[in-house]
Amino acid sequence: MLGDKLREIFDKFSSKQFLTKDNIAEFNKELQRTLIASDVDIEVVFDLSKQVENLASEKVPDEISPKEYFIKKVYDLLAEIFGTTAEIPQNPKRILLCGLYGSGKTTSAVKLANYYSKKFNKKVGIIGADIYRPGAYEQIVQSIKKNNLDTISYSETSKDIGSIVKNGLKELSKCDLIILDSAGRSSLDDELKQELSKINNLFKPDYSFLVLSADIGQIAKKEVDGFSSILDINGIVITKMDGSGKGGSALIACKKTKAPVYFIGTGEKLEDITTFDPVRYLSKIMGYGDLQELMEKFSDLESGDLNLKHFDLNDFKKQMKTLKKAGSFTKLAGMLGIGKIDKNVMDMADDKFKKYEHILDSMTEYERKNPDVLKSSRVNRIAKGSGTYEKDVRDLLKQYNMMKDMFSNAENLGSLSEKDNLDPKEMMSKLGFDKKIMKMQRKKMKFKLK
Ligand SMILES: Nc1nc2c(ncn2[C@@H]2O[C@H](COP(=O)(O)OP(=O)(O)OP(=O)(O)O)[C@@H](O)[C@H]2O)c(=O)[nH]1
């Protein structure tokens, strides 16, 4: 598999004592070979090689060794060729799913219904518009029933696709989101083209997702282009990422189209669907342990990129680290109007930071990215794993929420590095704190430091 091979060459490279031109050239050659053997488009491979070659002449920041710098940069380049993280549409009204035979349309229709219902609290309806395969609609009905979903569905035994779409829209008009599952074909022939055009005209989807099976590899690009000649394909779902060695090349091929890969299917079950994030994907297939630490080192260096709109526990962790430096902490205390802090308080705060670090390290990446899932059983596990009490974990979550609230008012704020130079009062007013809230905040902070 691509991930294993990549890890092998990264490991081999890591074991080298120094970063030399020869080492880089050897690494680059092996990287090329691995990617080509995994069905990655040759042009993409050569392009990447050029960029890797150029890394040799980049200036390395003092805080990091040249070898670490090189590995991290190659990793970034790799993640980039896999695609970019696209923001998932949160309020789609009508999603049309299309694709060839067996690509996973029907399975994905139900998975997506469940995803939108759970994640965004949407009432979802599915129109079964496969008029050819007997049992196609029954597959939807059974899956909804088996999984106890509150999704509703509509289809007809009539073979009139126009009537199914029109009546489906009427019957499901109370739904926030309607997903249409279309019929597959072995190829994009004229019949399918006509049928999809007709559906498109009547259904008027705001999103048309092409469902691709990972095993088509780099042909993915051709398929997206083909379907795009009939429909405005503005999203891609790649299924069967669990079973194919060609998933990587399918992803890379999609990068060359204008449609983002929103979701990947990783199994047959309802919950086997995830949003696509290239870095997470790469970490997962490579399972590259040391990389985590390396990434953290970099995130410290690059903490200016803090995402204030989606402030998660990873950002909180970064903030903790920044605050740990006494200078910044005093500054924050000043900003919150606490004034001078004596040494005891600082020591206590330090202990707390250490505790928090252990707690954050005991969470999974998924939990740090989605703090909302941290309910009691997870809190219990994390407390045990970090050698702390549940109360400590809850305290941390409270602190996190407080900071998140603070940052949610920070739309006009610049990057974190700029923030360091801000006058506390100016910062508070930029954060949108009026006097009353500042007073409350001060109280909370005092309380927390006790
Ligand atoms: N392992 C795995 N299997 C999947 C995934 N998605 C779908 N499948 C399986 O692939 C097969 C085909 O899936 P369907 O959802 O019926 O595909 P379809 O595109 O609706 O097929 P047609 O309607 O016949 O064109 C089924 O056996 C699914 O269980 C996935 O992400 N991983």
Ligand SMILES: [Mg+2]
């Ligand atoms: Mg189907």
